[in-house]
Amino acid sequence: MNQQNVVSLWGSFKTPIVNADDYIASLRGRKMDVFFMGERVEEPVDHPVIFPSINAMAETYRLASARPELASADSNIAGARVNRFLHVPGSSADLVQKHEMQRELGRRTGTCFQRCVGLDAVSACHSVTYDIDAECGTDYHQRFLAFLKRAQQANIVIGGAMTDVKGDRSKGPHQQADPDLFLHVTRRDDKGIYVSGAKMHQTGAINSHWLIFMPTIRMSEGDRDWSVVGAVRVDAPGLTYVVGRQTNDTRIVDGGELDAGNAQFAGQEALIVFEDVFVPHEHVFMDGEWKFASLLVERFTTYHRSSYVCKTGLGDVLIGAAAEAASHNGVEDASHIKDKLVEMTHLNETIYSSCMAGAYRSKPMASGACINDEMLSNVAKHNVTRFPFEIARLAQDIAGGLVVTMPSERDLQNNEVGSLVRKFLQGRPGVDTVDRMRILRLIENMTIGRNAVGYLTESLHGAGSPQAQRIQIARGMQIEDKKSRARLLAGVKTKTEPN
Numbered sequence: 001m002n003q004q005n006v007v008s009l010w011g012s013f014k015t016p017i018v019n020a021d022d023y024i025a026s027l028r029g030r031k032m033d034v035f036f037m038g039e040r041v042e043e044p045v046d047h048p049v050i051f052p053s054i055n056a057m058a059e060t061y062r063l064a065s066a067r068p069e070l071a072s073a074d075s076n077i078a079g080a081r082v083n084r085f086l087h088v089p090g091s092s093a094d095l096v097q098k099h100e101m102q103r104e105l106g107r108r109t110g111t112c113f114q115r116c117v118g119l120d121a122v123s124a125c126h127s128v129t130y131d132i133d134a135e136c137g138t139d140y141h142q143r144f145l146a147f148l149k150r151a152q153q154a155n156i157v158i159g160g161a162m163t164d165v166k167g168d169r170s171k172g173p174h175q176q177a178d179p180d181l182f183l184h185v186t187r188r189d190d191k192g193i194y195v196s197g198a199k200m201h202q203t204g205a206i207n208s209h210w211l212i213f214m215p216t217i218r219m220s221e222g223d224r225d226w227s228v229v230g231a232v233r234v235d236a237p238g239l240t241y242v243v244g245r246q247t248n249d250t251r252i253v254d255g256g257e258l259d260a261g262n263a264q265f266a267g268q269e270a271l272i273v274f275e276d277v278f279v280p281h282e283h284v285f286m287d288g289e290w291k292f293a294s295l296l297v298e299r300f301t302t303y304h305r306s307s308y309v310c311k312t313g314l315g316d317v318l319i320g321a322a323a324e325a326a327s328h329n330g331v332e333d334a335s336h337i338k339d340k341l342v343e344m345t346h347l348n349e350t351i352y353s354s355c356m357a358g359a360y361r362s363k364p365m366a367s368g369a370c371i372n373d374e375m376l377s378n379v380a381k382h383n384v385t386r387f388p389f390e391i392a393r394l395a396q397d398i399a400g401g402l403v404v405t406m407p408s409e410r411d412l413q414n415n416e417v418g419s420l421v422r423k424f425l426q427g428r429p430g431v432d433t434v435d436r437m438r439i440l441r442l443i444e445n446m447t448i449g450r451n452a453v454g455y456l457t458e459s460l461h462g463a464g465s466p467q468a469q470r471i472q473i474a475r476g477m478q479i480e481d482k483k484s485r486a487r488l489l490a491g492v493k494t495k496t497e498p499n
């Protein structure tokens with residue numbers, strides 16, 4: 001496909017995107033309905049609170065330029081080397097490299113760099129469209145491949161929109177008081193479908209070029225109109241974005257950058273409202289095949305739960321920050337501090353090992369895509385729902401109370417109290433007081449500030465709240481097989497039936 005065709009297919013922004021600067025430029029000038037704190041945002045790229053999240057996404061392009069062996073891959077879809085965030089894993093080696101890339105990006109940004117949901121949506125759609133076609137005689141897989149090939153060639157960002165707002169959680173989509181509480185098809189014509197509803201907590205939505213929307217739960221026969229998968233441009237008519245508030249997000253506009261803790265990078269989540277958004281047939285990848293919704297959710301979450309390996313990169317940063325804080329305080333050699341750093345590292349590497357084990361024990365599927373081991377992926381994500389909280393607690397323990405009581409950068413610059421702050425916030429001799437403050441602000445940022453959204457609460461709920469993993473672990477734990485092994489060794493001849 002030549003440059004002319006790529007541009008006409010993907011809009012007015014400059015494609016193919018080659019590097020981080022191209023990516024940031026590609027976000028400019030789009031006509032999107034974006035709101036933040038009650039105000040319309042005309043140009044998100046120029047918004048000081050939003051830009052750090054764009055910069056975190058841009059880091060994925062910087063890594064692809066700096067380390068192509070890690071952050072790009074050979075795609076048999078485009079027949080070329082493509083960004084790994086647009087590559088469907090075809091082997092265990094692909095999944096291993098994917099996870100190494102995710103950890104590295106976590107280290108580089110200290111936050112959510114926002115591209116994993118889209119990658120995992122692409123990966124899940126690859127095999128599920130193939131399987132729907134095999135059973136239903138549809139042509140979703142070819143449509144999907146054509147879409148993905150263009151995305152790879154243009155080197156764009158695809159966001160993954162799964163979580164519906166869900167209303168009454170005890171009821172399915174068609175049982176809700178308002179049909180829009182789950183995204184659904186409102187009408188169909190010979191050109192395509194129209195969808196309405198909303199997707200909640202959408203990571204990097206405004207920083208993406210396209211969105212793949214997917215069902216968030218198992219569907220029943222009455223939910224045919226809610227059983228829909230498709231791709232839309234983020235600037236499609238009918239889409240409205242309300243950017244979520246993050247803790248301390250406006251520190252960045254308070255003056256200076258020290259108080260932000262991590263002034264360069266942040267995550268982003270938005271509520272996306274769909275009002276009769278048109279999706280042409282070529283971008284519809286499921287429409288009514290309700291039985292396949294649960295397969296899509298399971299495959300997506302299997303990929304996505306292992307993608308939380310990224311949090312080990314954030315863990316690396318936080319462990320380093322805790323060690324720095326201890327050093328600034330002159331206690332780095334104290335045995336309990338060393339032990340706490342060991343504990344933090346043990347927890348962090350436990351997450352890493354379960355994610356990597358799931359990649360090494362991956363399985364090929366009929367479509368040619370390869371998927372992480374389902375049990376290990378659920379175990380990995382379940383670890384992520386807990387261990388970062390303990391790592392954060394230990395980081396705050398080591399940091400001391402100053403992590404939450406420290407005067408501001410403005411006080412530091414004030415003629416009357418600045419010298420007092422410098423004098424009384426000093427650590428051990430030889431340590432710059434401002435450096436000490438910077439490290440404490442980073443720990444604050446990651447444990448109760450803006451990037452705690454990505455490090456903690458996203459770790460808890462992203463890719464499904466803890467109970468979602470426990471359900472999958474219960475399904476796969478093969479308890480009858482385990483009981484029979486126990487009976488065999490104990491010499492028990494009678495099999496007890498479950499109560």
Ligand SMILES: Cc1cc2nc3c(=O)[nH]c(=O)nc-3n(C[C@H](O)[C@H](O)[C@H](O)COP(=O)(O)OP(=O)(O)OC[C@H]3O[C@@H](n4cnc5c(N)ncnc54)[C@H](O)[C@@H]3O)c2cc1C
Pocket residue numbers: 117160161162163165166169170199200201202203204269453454457458461462463464465466467468
């Ligand atoms: C920072 C962040 C980023 C995210 N990014 C994305 C993204 O990019 N794309 C995306 O699609 N999603 C994203 N998510 C959404 C994430 O997948 C959801 O938060 C998660 O699936 C939980 O859904 P919920 O938040 O609606 O919580 P709820 O469904 O309200 O769950 C709250 C509690 O209720 C329990 N519960 C829920 N339903 C039931 C039920 N029927 N019966 C019994 N108990 C129930 C849950 O187990 C949980 O304990 C993100 C979330 C966060 C926090």
